[in-house]
Amino acid sequence: MIEANGVNKHFGSNHVLRDCTISVDTGEVVTLLGASGCGKTTLLRCIAGFETPDSGSLVLANQDVTRLPPNRRDVGFVFQNYALFPHMTVAENVAYGLKARKTAKETIRAEVDKVLDLVSLTEFARRYPKSLSGGQQQRVALARSLVLHPKVLLMDEAFNALDAKLRGAMQIELRKIVKHVGITAVCVTHDQAEALTISDRIAVMAEGRIQQFAAPDQIYDKPASAFVADFVGAANILPRKSAERFKTAHKSLNGSGALVIRPENFALSPSSQGGGVKGEVVFARLTGPAMEYEIALADGTILRALVDRDRQEPLAVGSTVEITIRNPDACVPLPGTA
Amino acid sequence: MAAAFWTRFRDGRGIWPAVPAFVFLTIFFIIPMAVLLSFGFTEIERGRIQDSGFTLRYLTGTLQDDLFWWVWWKSFYIGILSTLLCFLLAYPLAYLYSESGRTMRLLILVLTISPLLTSAIVRTYAWLVLLGGRRGVVNSTLIELGVISRPIRMLNTDFAVIVGMTQVHLPFMVLPLITVLAARDRNMEAASLGMGASRLATFFKIVLPLSTPGIVAGLTIVFALSYTNFIIPQLLGGGGFTTLAVQVYEQIVVVLNWSKGAMLALLLLGSCFVFILLIGLAGNRVMRWSQKEAA
Ligand SMILES: Nc1ncnc2c1ncn2[C@@H]1O[C@H](COP(=O)(O)OP(=O)(O)O)[C@@H](O)[C@H]1O
Numbered sequence: 001m002i003e004a005n006g007v008n009k010h011f012g013s014n015h016v017l018r019d020c021t022i023s024v025d026t027g028e029v030v031t032l033l034g035a036s037g038c039g040k041t042t043l044l045r046c047i048a049g050f051e052t053p054d055s056g057s058l059v060l061a062n063q064d065v066t067r068l069p070p071n072r073r074d075v076g077f078v079f080q081n082y083a084l085f086p087h088m089t090v091a092e093n094v095a096y097g098l099k100a101r102k103t104a105k106e107t108i109r110a111e112v113d114k115v116l117d118l119v120s121l122t123e124f125a126r127r128y129p130k131s132l133s134g135g136q137q138q139r140v141a142l143a144r145s146l147v148l149h150p151k152v153l154l155m156d157e158a159f160n161a162l163d164a165k166l167r168g169a170m171q172i173e174l175r176k177i178v179k180h181v182g183i184t185a186v187c188v189t190h191d192q193a194e195a196l197t198i199s200d201r202i203a204v205m206a207e208g209r210i211q212q213f214a215a216p217d218q219i220y221d222k223p224a225s226a227f228v229a230d231f232v233g234a235a236n237i238l239p240r241k242s243a244e245r246f247k248t249a250h251k252s253l254n255g256s257g258a259l260v261i262r263p264e265n266f267a268l269s270p271s272s273q274g275g276g277v278k279g280e281v282v283f284a285r286l287t288g289p290a291m292e293y294e295i296a297l298a299d300g301t302i303l304r305a306l307v308d309r310d311r312q313e314p315l316a317v318g319s320t321v322e323i324t325i326r327n328p329d330a331c332v333p334l335p336g337t338a
Numbered sequence: 339m340a341a342a343f344w345t346r347f348r349d350g351r352g353i354w355p356a357v358p359a360f361v362f363l364t365i366f367f368i369i370p371m372a373v374l375l376s377f378g379f380t381e382i383e384r385g386r387i388q389d390s391g392f393t394l395r396y397l398t399g400t401l402q403d404d405l406f407w408w409v410w411w412k413s414f415y416i417g418i419l420s421t422l423l424c425f426l427l428a429y430p431l432a433y434l435y436s437e438s439g440r441t442m443r444l445l446i447l448v449l450t451i452s453p454l455l456t457s458a459i460v461r462t463y464a465w466l467v468l469l470g471g472r473r474g475v476v477n478s479t480l481i482e483l484g485v486i487s488r489p490i491r492m493l494n495t496d497f498a499v500i501v502g503m504t505q506v507h508l509p510f511m512v513l514p515l516i517t518v519l520a521a522r523d524r525n526m527e528a529a530s531l532g533m534g535a536s537r538l539a540t541f542f543k544i545v546l547p548l549s550t551p552g553i554v555a556g557l558t559i560v561f562a563l564s565y566t567n568f569i570i571p572q573l574l575g576g577g578g579f580t581t582l583a584v585q586v587y588e589q590i591v592v593v594l595n596w597s598k599g600a601m602l603a604l605l606l607l608g609s610c611f612v613f614i615l616l617i618g619l620a621g622n623r624v625m626r627w628s629q630k631e632a633a
Pocket residue numbers: 011014016034035036037038039040041042043
């Protein structure tokens with residue numbers, strides 16, 4: 001449905017997008033994930049047509065749209081601050097695009113009612129955006145795009161303006177609505193939890209480059225680089241030399257390069273019996289269902305470990321533990337790194 | 339109670355920050371103004387209050403005078419026309435400013451503000467040179483070009499007064515418009531264009547309504563200035579030309595009928611407030627979306 005091929009973009013001497021290539025299937029939800037300033041918004045705006053790439057091409061629904069203006073691309077764009085028209089009611093905002101297309105009045109009424117029902121805003125139709133909560137405003141913005149039945153829905157940091165609690169609920173809500181409609185969507189976020197919640201596939205970006213483009217479980221379980229491993233979820237990235245220490249207990253820890261071990265993949269035992277690596281608990285924190293520890297090894301390396309509380313009684317700071325790896329196959333070697 | 343009062347005073351909360359300006363304005367503006375306007379209700383001759391009695395003679399006399407209403411209408415339509423003309427000229431300029439790069443912005447700002455550095459009277463005299471009889475710049479140019487064969491009467495007409503006022507008051511329309519247009523959220527327009535609206539529709543449905551605060555400010559200031567200006571009508575309108583503001587000037591300075599002048603001034607001021615209020619109310623009506631609704 002969407003294909004970006006080798007897209008490059010400069011702002012002056014600032015090389016913002018470097019050979020970005022992604023391809024999104026029909027009905028798929030893809031998230032561009034990366035730190036602030038890495039070029040996510042710029043790539044999204046290129047797809048929307050608000051920016052033109054310096055080189056590379058964009059294909060939407062088998063049509064080359066690289067040089068087409070936004071209004072001829074059949075995409076819906078949800079802005080970071082929603083860009084709702086403050087002087088129009090919710091219903092007028094949603095009807096705006098249909099009116100611009102000279103749709104018949106009755107059709108507009110029916111379509112607006114239908115989409116407001118979809119996002120559960122029927123009773124707010126006559127209110128002005130200013131009197132709505134952040135979550136409601138976001139759904140107006142979503143409805144305003146969906147009512148035009150675009151081929152592609154683009155959303156820029158759509159959850160930024162919401163407070164933390166509401167954000168999680170709205171992400172699930174959004175995923176349900178988008179999947180219900182069956183629309184192809186590209187979202188932008190710097191929040192890895194959000195990306196994991198809403199996406200079928202995630203494109204992790206850094207410094208204008210796509211670092212890895214894969215399904216959320218692939219990104220988490222098989223990160224392609226130290227950057228991706230660190231950015232998505234918490235990760236211990238052990239240099240090969242430190243990793244070798246675990247070899248006495250785990251013969252199968254092969255491969256070359258640094259080793260990525262997720263914190264929940266460590267087992268900590270207070271007694272010393274099984275040939276694991278010795279360490280000292282230097283910090284302990286309750287995260288809810290689990291305890292998170294920082295453990296210092298003899299050479300000064302600090303490891304992060306996450307242990308479910310129903311698996312083990314909390315360990316005290318200062319206690320000595322023996323560290324083993326629960327599933328050696330879940331560790332990811334990063335060839336080509338130390 | 340007293341302690342709370344003192345704390346508020348010391349911390350500069352409540353109305354205290356406004357007190358110095360209020361005291362100043364009361365002594366040097368409100369009281370003199372009230373004294374002047376009160377002359378409209380007393381009998382004055384040769385600068386002396388004749389008998390201290392209160393009279394409505396000037397009020398009823400003025401309101402029953404057909405000439406007064408005719409002069410009022412002239413002031414009103416001159417004021418409205420030059421305000422609208424200002425708006426039509428200023429809006430595109432302010433829009434251009436908001437779309438321009440840094441150099442162009444600076445240029446527009448300098449060109450807008452620099453006329454304010456010279457006296458309005460001097461600029462009005464310049465129009466005398468431009469519009470004046472056969473030798474006027476405009477007429478002689480048109481004759482040279484063969485567009486007309488004999489000079490058109492431009493000076494001493496409504497046209498001259500309106501043009502003069504528009505030129506002199508233009509900066510006061512441009513500045514508030516620049517402020518709102520330059521600070522506007524461009525994503526609104528991107529959203530509108532993205533939903534398939536044309537550039538023109540986007541301008542009229544999004545940009546224009548959202549610039550209402552600047553429009554109201556500009557219309558208010560320029561109308562008040564045009565409606566009450568008494569110099570430009572005298573210089574460019576010629577001897578027979580008169581507006582309410584000119585009448586006030588003549589009654590007080592030339593005829594020395596202070597009572598009549600004060601009454602005219604009161605009516606000029608009062609009606610000016612009414613129009614400004616109407617512009618403001620219309621603006622509020624357009625801006626009703628900005629008021630928070632009860633949830
Ligand atoms: N219109 C623009 N003009 C100049 N530089 C820009 C513009 N838009 C973005 N940039 C620059 O491009 C880089 C990437 O920006 P952006 O795509 O907004 O990042 P992100 O959305 O990932 O935070 C930043 O360094 C930013 O300063």
